Amino acid sequence: MQTTALRYFLEVARSGSLSKASERLFVAVSAISRQVAKLEDEMGVPLFERRPRGMVLSEAGRLLAAHAHRSLMEQERVTEEIRGLTTESRATIRVASSEGVARDFLPQVFAHFLKSWPAVHFQLDVAAPTEATQHVREGTADIAVCFSVAPEKDVNVHYAQRAPIFALVTQDHPLAKKESVSLADLTPWPLAIYGEGVTVRQLFDISCSLEGLNFEPVFVSNYGGALQSFVQQTQAVTFVGYLTVRSRLQADKMAAIPISNPELHQRTLQVQTMAGRTLPKAVAAFLDLLIAAIHDPSCLE
Numbered sequence: 505m506q507t508t509a510l511r512y513f514l515e516v517a518r519s520g521s522l523s524k525a526s527e528r529l530f531v532a533v534s535a536i537s538r539q540v541a542k543l544e545d546e547m548g549v550p551l552f553e554r555r556p557r558g559m560v561l562s563e564a565g566r567l568l569a570a571h572a573h574r575s576l577m578e579q580e581r582v583t584e585e586i587r588g589l590t591t592e593s594r595a596t597i598r599v600a601s602s603e604g605v606a607r608d609f610l611p612q613v614f615a616h617f618l619k620s621w622p623a624v625h626f627q628l629d630v631a632a633p634t635e636a637t638q639h640v641r642e643g644t645a646d647i648a649v650c651f652s653v654a655p656e657k658d659v660n661v662h663y664a665q666r667a668p669i670f671a672l673v674t675q676d677h678p679l680a681k682k683e684s685v686s687l688a689d690l691t692p693w694p695l696a697i698y699g700e701g702v703t704v705r706q707l708f709d710i711s712c713s714l715e716g717l718n719f720e721p722v723f724v725s726n727y728g729g730a731l732q733s734f735v736q737q738t739q740a741v742t743f744v745g746y747l748t749v750r751s752r753l754q755a756d757k758m759a760a761i762p763i764s765n766p767e768l769h770q771r772t773l774q775v776q777t778m779a780g781r782t783l784p785k786a787v788a789a790f791l792d793l794l795i796a797a798i799h800d801p802s803c804l805e
Contacts, residue, residue: 520558600636600645711767
């Protein structure tokens with residue numbers, strides 16, 4: 505199977521049509537169609553189901569796509585390492601992540617890694633957890649760092665740990681000195697929270713439903729930084745993972761309080777790569793530092 509054919513095939517799979525693949529690749533539709541047809545002849549089975557709304561991978565197509573992603577990334581790895589022999593290990597590390605680790609934690613890890621690998625470049629895409637994982641599956645990201653509530657297929661999970669949700673308040677808030685709180689304890693206070701679709705909000709809604717609690721948030725946003733800033737200026741409460749705020753609690757005069765409701769302990773923080781992929785040296789070294797930094801912030805000092 506030729507590299508060109510695999511790239512065309514993967515773009516059709518990603519975009520869902522020959523015409524969209526043509527636009528993205530700047531290649532004639534007829535050329536892409538021929539390459540896909542050749543692959544199907546070679547395999548002896550259809551790789552796509554042709555539907556009115558576009559082309560969807562068949563079961564055989566999904567198997568080929570997984571192989572193609574690994575094959576092309578292995579080729580890129582070898583090429584990158586050969587070039588690194590004469591370019592002082594220059595490489596680009598592509599990371600996809602949940603917003604919670606993108607604001608402070610990952611930039612800190614990037615900065616520390618550059619002390620040992622000064623020729624490395626970083627690309628960070630912030631996305632919903634399912635999208636971050638999909639970036640890894642498709643090969644558009646080397647590593648995903650995201651919160652998850654369910655197992656993911658076709659990825660290699662290098663590290664996973666429970667990531668319970670905390671209540672975030674100012675240090676002078678009446679709740680700040682408590683060892684833990686329940687959601688019921690929060691009902692007297694204004695609430696700032698993520699909109700629907702975010703893992704924190706999903707687990708919050710489940711817990712409220714089980715407890716029979718009803719909150720009317722004063723501030724809803726899809727941007728965690730805005731929620732935290734609002735809390736700093738009010739007596740409101742918001743919800744965060746500890747890793748999201750651990751480096752700024754003292755500087756921002758905030759307190760993160762454990763929440764006792766078990767439903768808010770169901771998330772895991774996962775570090776993922778593509779299943780079956782051999783990682784380039786720079787990516788593997790960064791992965792080691794990343795996992796160490798999750799465990800122990802002092803390794804970034």
